[in-house]
Amino acid sequence: MPDMILRRPTVQLRTGLSRSAIYDAMAKGKFPKPIQIGTRAVGWAESEIEAWLEARKAARAA
Template sequence: MEIKTLINRKKLHAMIPLAERTIYNMEQRGEFPRRIALTSRSVAWDLAEIEEWIEARRSSGAQAARPGA
């Protein structure tokens, strides 16, 4: 069985400097890895999924689209 490394909100924001609401909206649209509910008040993200998302953004070379642009 593969051991997954989970990161908390603080570590996620250190890696991805986006607003909480932006990350949540991207999750809802399927554009960002989904959070994992650990308890009713605690969530985490799979570190490998976050690193893959960062690498995909880096390698795509595409500029992020501005809403309404």
């Protein structure tokens, strides 16, 4: 199955993060960088978001 590109509202729903929290974490290198999909459009690879969520779950368990 191909990796889907998720737009920001979907990323926000999946992660529970606000727009500003996503961009703040990206600036600190703690969140995946988006992929440019158009002149004024970005999206995130679904696999990278899922991996980020799994890492958060693993950190919680440790």
